[in-house]
Amino acid sequence: MMLKAAFQYSYINAKIRSLKSMLLKRIDYENMSRISGYEGLVECLKRTSFALKWKNYQPSFDGLIQMYYEDLFSSYDKVIEMLSGNRKKLIQHLYQKYEMENLKVILRIISSEKSNKKLTGKSRYLLSLKKKTASFSAKDLLKAKNVDEIIYLLQGTWYGEPLKHSLYRFALEKETFPLEMALDLFYYKRLWQHISSLSYRERKIAQNLLGVQYDILNIFWIFRFKKMFYFSPEEILNYSLMHGKYLSANRRLKLAYSVDYNDMLNNLIGTPYKELLAYSDDPEICYRKLLSYKLSLARKNWQGFPFQIGTILDYLVFKEIEIRDLISLTEANRLSLSFDKVKDYFIYNHYAENSESTN
Amino acid sequence: MKFSFVSSKLLPAVLISLVTISLFMTFLIFVSKAYSTDTISHTETTSRQSTNPEAIKWGFFSAALAIGASTIGAAIAVGLVGSSAMGAMSERPEMAGRALIFVGLAEGIAIYGLIVAIMILGKI
Known part of the structure; x- marks a missing residue:
């Protein structure tokens, strides 16, 4: 039994432990908490594993936050690539939490729009997820005129079903809260199903x-x-x-x-x-x-x-x-x-x- | 997926076979040695022990088993250590040198079998 597990997880375990060794240490946090200003923070980060990811980002606080998230998503990608079967589906579902967060932001943007204003710049509120693993196109959803159109565009994904069920509450309350809660509850229900498999x-x-x-x-x-x-x-x-x-x-x-x-x-x-x-x-x-x-x-x-x-x-x-x-x-x-x-x-x-x- | 299927279905069988083969090989080495000594004492031809056909047969058989079993063991070990080394190196290439040492240690198991086989062959 142990040898079987060792065969299944030898590569995964070694890779995960290598990834873990690149996480920030307590001393890094302490150093970063002492400094002030953007430059100081960048100097501290350049002494960590983030130094390698530096070149592609704008020199700003928003650029830094974007870099953190992309680092997190690339970790998810690495983990998903190593796995197969039900384990892969579980981790993919965990990753979809961030896609769901994007969908919530889109719902807020669309439902708050009184008129069809310019949509430029709105994508800055969204997390930049990898396109190859995306269940929907955020750009297309942002072009939707209302929530019904979003639900139509989400056909074929698991996001459509909970939104459809909570639409009557949304129509009554005129707030995205019921939609967001329905997404959360359905997400965690599905997650438990993945765990059970x-x-x-x-x-x-x-x-x-x-x-x-x-x-x-x-x-x-x-x-x-x-x-x-x-x-x-x-x-x-x-x-x-x-x-x-x-x-x-x-x-x-x-x-x-x-x-x-x-x-x-x-x-x-x-x-x-x-x-x-x-x-x-x-x-x-x-x-x-x-x-x-x-x-x-x-x-x-x-x-x-x-x-x-x-x-x-x-x-x-x-x-x-x-x-x-x-x-x-x-x-x-x-x-x-x-x-x-x-x-x-x-x-x-x-x-x-x-x-x-x-x- | 294919790898995990193979390991999950065949691994117990491979392990049981390996243990059985190892025990059988040890038994054969002792039996062949005892048999040859017994034959020698009876015929009083100490200088011609290698000409006994039974001892030669079991000796070759034992040497083959020693090599075969140890190579299978080494293959399993290299499989485990090698994939772990690849996993570590994929994220930290500077680990390559250290990882290869452990692959070499696993490979050593096959060499132990080879040495035992040579020792057996030297006796016949």
């Missing part, structure tokens, strides 16, 4: 890590819907994800009906999330605390048996969190904010705090 051993590993992502989203959404949108518990339940690692249907029900933040925390007793959320009731900081837990889980898995799908999923978690932190750093730099003011927004910082407190 893996072999028993790999399914357990994937559910262990990605199940935490479901829990995080459920907590974050419930928290936000209560605090900012004042939704009814029934509506909150309607907008929650069906699966997860620690949050059972009963616990989700209790969370939806909780009266305040402390009640929510009490309903999380017995899960690792209670302790993480006890320090702040700011949704953004809570979200980052939860992501830092996901990072610590990925790091723990990384030290285990190497010839399994967890190695790939762990690396993708590391890479996504690296890009997220880099964007936070770049934006802080653009706004000339001191590190002390923004340190709570860095996931690696929360992770460092958590790992120090547990040691």
Whole structure:
């Protein structure tokens, strides 16, 4: 069994470990958090693996963010190329999250347009995904006159179905929120189906890590819907994800009906999330605390048996969190904010705090 | 995909065969040695032990098995180490030198078999 796994994953494991060795180190983050201005940030990045990717980008903060995302997408591409069968489909679906984010931006642009104004420059809000793996052409969608036309153009892809089902809510509310939530819920439903199609051993590993992502989203959404949108518990339940690692249907029900933040925390007793959320009731900081837990889980898995799908999923978690932190750093730099003011927004910082407190 | 199919279906069979062959080969080496010594003591022709046809037959057979089994083992090892080395080198070409050392170590398994085969052939 072990030799079979070693045969299947020898190339993948070695390549993933090489890719992991090129991620930013803690010292890189510390150096970058000390400097100010675009030039300083560029100098720091030139001492990392980003130095090789430098030539093709505009010398601006937006150019940097574009470069980070392209680096992330090229990592996804490398991983997808190595795999086959159900594992490949799972990672491709994970990658489609970014395509879905683009679609949400397009929906917002199209639905906010009162008249048929010029569309030039709007593509700057979109992530530059690789064309060869794209399910739809963003350029074509941006030319659409309304959401119905977008749904028509998305025929043949999985995006069309959830949008069609939520169209009546969109017509009533005149906001893209129901469309975006329908996309999210359908995306995560499909993701769980992809996880379920893996072999028993790999399914357990994937559910262990990605199940935490479901829990995080459920907590974050419930928290936000209560605090900012004042939704009814029934509506909150309607907008929650069906699966997860620690949050059972009963616990989700209790969370939806909780009266305040402390009640929510009490309903999380017995899960690792209670302790993480006890320090702040700011949704953004809570979200980052939860992501830092996901990072610590990925790091723990990384030290285990190497010839399994967890190695790939762990690396993708590391890479996504690296890009997220880099964007936070770049934006802080653009706004000339001191590190002390923004340190709570860095996931690696929360992770460092958590790992120090547990040691 | 094809590779993983082959490995998943045939690997257990290959492994069991390898273990069986190795055990059988060890058994043969000892049996052939004991048999030849026994024959020699009976006929009292110590200088002509290699002319015993049975000992020669089993000796050649053992040498062939030693080479064959160790080569299969080395092939498996090189397959694993080589693909890992390619994976590492595809992202970090500077690792080529270090990776090749490990491929060489795996290749050494075949050489051990060759040495054992030469030792067997030297006895007959």
